[in-house]
Amino acid sequence: MSNSVKNKSSADKNLTVTKIEGKTPEQQIAELSLSPIVLNAYTAANFSKFLFGSVNANEAVGVIRDQTKKVESGDLSEVENTLTAQAIALDAMFNELARRAALNMGEHMNATEMYMRLAFKAQSQCRTTLETLAEIKYPKAATFVRQQNVAYQQQVNNDGMSIPSNTRTPAHAHGKKEIPANELLNEADHEKVDSRGTDETIRVNSPVETVGAVNRGKNTGRKGSK
Incomplete structure (x- = not known):
């Protein structure tokens, strides 16, 4: 059983609709009216009719359907x-x-x-x-850029002066092992932070001597009244 969408202007513009079980004719007409393949087939036929005259609607829909299937398959x-x-x-x-x-x-x-x-x-x-x-x-x-975040530690010397992190040269630039920012300083790898070395202890007045007697004046305070 088949129905057709009638168009009074030309028989070539009639689109044949094959009956599908489970769908009413109204549903099929609505699907065809909103189908991008059908709509673009009519548009393409209307704009190209000056070359070969009126184009059969069914054939136009078939051509566009075949081309879309090629794209779907990867062609x-x-x-x-x-x-x-x-x-x-x-x-x-x-x-x-x-x-x-x-x-x-x-x-x-x-x-x-x-x-x-x-x-x-x-x-x-x-x-x-x-x-x-x-x-x-x-x-x-596709290009994948791996971002590396390098954190520089701030060194504080014993004299209270600090070296800003942006002025220090990264450790890997000198071939040294780079220390992650979240790694705790341990005693083995970082025994000395101050590069000046340890100063020798100078003994000044180390013996503790008893303070001698100091001559002080007598208590000149007023005596209380008897």
Whole structure:
């Protein structure tokens, strides 16, 4: 059993609908009316009818369905052909618009400017189309950048002065082992922080002597009244 979507203008625009079990004709008509394949088939047929006249709706839908299946299977040859053809057409538009701009130059500057703007738009679209084609043909490999965060410790000397972390040279630049920022200093690897070395102890007045008697005046305070 089959129904058809009638169009009074032309019989070629009638789309045959095959009955599917479990779906009403109204549901099928709605699905077809909103189908991107059907809608774009009609659009493509309407814009290309000046070449070969009216295009059969069923055949137009079949062509677009076949091309979408190729893309689904991974065959992008038709897409590459389309982009290549469009780039050539856009380049032809650019040259024609540029020619018209040159013809009006010097006499009709408004027309010259309009044609040049359109020419540059066609050129930009041509470049974008070619870039898209190149990306499909030669896709760029994904680049993963590994970020390394290096923390520098701040050294504090015994004299109270500190060396800013941004002025110190990283340890790995001198071939030394780099110390992670969260690693605790241990006694074996970091016995001396101060690079000046240990000063010798100088003995000054080390013996503790008894303080001698100090001559002090007598208590001159007033005596209390008896």
